[in-house]
Amino acid sequence: MADINVSASSRPAKGDPGVPARSGGLGEGDPLVDVIELFFFAYRNFVSDPDEILQGIGFGRAHHRVLHFVNRHPGMRVTDLLDILRITKQSLGRVLRELVDQGFIDSRAGASDRRQRLLHLTPKGEALAQQFVTLQSHRIRRALEECGPDSRETARRFLVAMIDPEDRGPVEKLIARADQQAEAKTSGASGKASPPAGGSLGATGNRPAPLVRPAG
Amino acid sequence: MADINVSASSRPAKGDPGVPARSGGLGEGDPLVDVIELFFFAYRNFVSDPDEILQGIGFGRAHHRVLHFVNRHPGMRVTDLLDILRITKQSLGRVLRELVDQGFIDSRAGASDRRQRLLHLTPKGEALAQQFVTLQSHRIRRALEECGPDSRETARRFLVAMIDPEDRGPVEKLIARADQQAEAKTSGASGKASPPAGGSLGATGNRPAPLVRPAG
DNA sequence: ACATTTATGTCAGCCATGTTGACTTTTTTC
DNA sequence: GAAAAAAGTCAACATGGCTGACATAAATGT
Known part of the structure; x- marks a missing residue:
């Protein structure tokens, strides 16, 4: 509440740019470089949160990403x-392979299509994935609290708007689907070793819609 | 203005969380996972902007970062x-070494301390660095415009708050210093092949203050 | 003057994680 | 039964981190 000193580096907001929008008038001399750098430093801290844990078990960020998304989309x-x-x-x-071999992920052949390998976290994997989510959520929660009550939606909207327009729809659908599944799981049965009820992804038929990007 | 459909995936904001803040009540089941993922996808797109150019000249992201910060802090x-x-x-x-060898960066011994190698961009390096800034600024500008007039400060504050508390001061000082230098440069002489006037960094004395983190 | 520290650079090798290309197996689909 | 799809594998390579060990030049301290 008293630590944020953002305006220390910002020029007087909008008027009096000092240099009159040199050469083109779009995104050259304007003080957007600060946001570029803040994004860099913020993301570096953000991803470094889980690194300590990962290093302890000989894993890297690639393992983290896999664990995270399998956790969010069981099956x-x-x-x-x-x-x-x-x-x-x-x-x-x-x-x-490492995650499966070391018992963090369970890979089972699909029931309807036995070519598929459907991925689930083991309890061990779930515990680890939950650790990561907790760590990173703490950082985000703290940040949003420092930014005031409305910051959450603004931050969300900003991040969404930073995504390539053609990716936004798929990404938002991806997130929505994961949220719905999580909701269904917690409100349903006690929720352990979930049955592959109803095709855990897509659910429209035999061919679930791609989670992100139909083609490259 | 009409493309943002953020609420597609968000639960009803704050009331009725469905699951009553399970196990601890802080950052576990709460829908902050969406922000985690949005941050991931947004940053991936953000850094991929310069990749196309970089690939064309056989450089990688490491080169980009070096070029960027040398551009921001000449000398x-x-x-x-x-x-x-x-x-x-x-x-x-x-x-x-590659950047110096290929004429993007100029490395000269310091005048007061000849052990130092003071780094400057060549015109070739400046042109490239400017390309990157322009590219990424476009993305940010577009995003901020889509988010409304007040989003800029909120986004800034959010990103700052996402940085480790002990790093915020140094990072903000770093950005402020670069902005001041850029301002001084553009408002001063016609601005080419800038003289090392007054110790380009720190300027407090012989030992310029570290840009970030006094000790690892 | 001499010892130490600082700033920089370099060689050698290792690790994590991305890439391409080629190929196999199993299973489904037409 | 042929073709396509899902998954896995081997080999080789690129990028960009890392450690450890040194080397050199210049500044600093005693």
Whole structure:
């Protein structure tokens, strides 16, 4: 409440730019560089939160990302994960193998389509993923509290608007779907070792909609 | 103005959380996971902007970061860069050598302390750095415009608040110092091949204050 | 004057995580 | 039964972190 001194570096907001919008008038000399750098420093701190834990078990950020999204989308296919992470099958395969071998992720053949490997977290994996979410949520919560009551929606809107327009829809759907599933799970049965009830993703039919980006 | 559909995934704001703040009541089941993920997707897009250009000249993101901060702090020392980037001398040395060899960065011995190598961008380097700033500023400007007139300060405050408390001061000072220098430069002489007037960093004496973090 | 510290650079090697390309197996779909 | 899809694998390579060990030049302290 008394630590934020943002205006220390900001020029007088909008009037009197000193230099009259040099060469083009769009995004060159304007003080948006500060936001570029704040984004860099903020994200670096943000991702460094889980690093300590990860290092203790010989994992890296790639493992974190996989754990996170499998946690959010229990029963997801490998292809779904590839669509979200946008890395190659080989890169994913490396970390996924370690996570399965060490008992953090459970990979079972799909019931309806036995080519698929449906990914679930083991209790061990869930505990770890929950640790990460808790850590990073603390940081976000603290930040939002310092920014006042309305900051949450503004921050959300800002982050969404920073995403490529063609990705926004899929990303928001992805988040919405995960939220719905989590809600259904907690309001339903006591919720452990969830049955693959009704095709855990997509749920529209045999071919669940891609989580992110239909094609590249 | 009509494209943002943030509320598609958000539960009814604050009341009726569905699950009554399970196990601890702080940052576990609360819908802050969406912000975690939005931050991930937003930052991925954000850093991918310059990638296309970088790939064309055989550079990577490490080169981008070096170019950016040398651009913002002309005449900075190698140590300053290390403090900001928080990587090892060896890692920095690799990309710095390439940037100097290929004529993007000029590395001159300091006048008062000839051990120092003061880093400046060449015109070629400046042009490239400016390209990156323009690209990323476009994204930010677009995002802020979509979020309304007050979003800029909120976004700034949010990003600052996401930074580790002990880093905020140094980071804000860093940004303020760069802004001041840029201002002085544009308002001063016609502004080319700037003289090392008055010790380009710190300016308090022989030992300029560290840009970020006095001690690792 | 000499010892120490500081700023920088460099060699060598390792690790994590991304990439491409080629190929296999299993299963589903047409 | 052919083609396509889901997954996995091997090999090789690139980027960009890391550690450890040194080397050199210049400033600083005694």
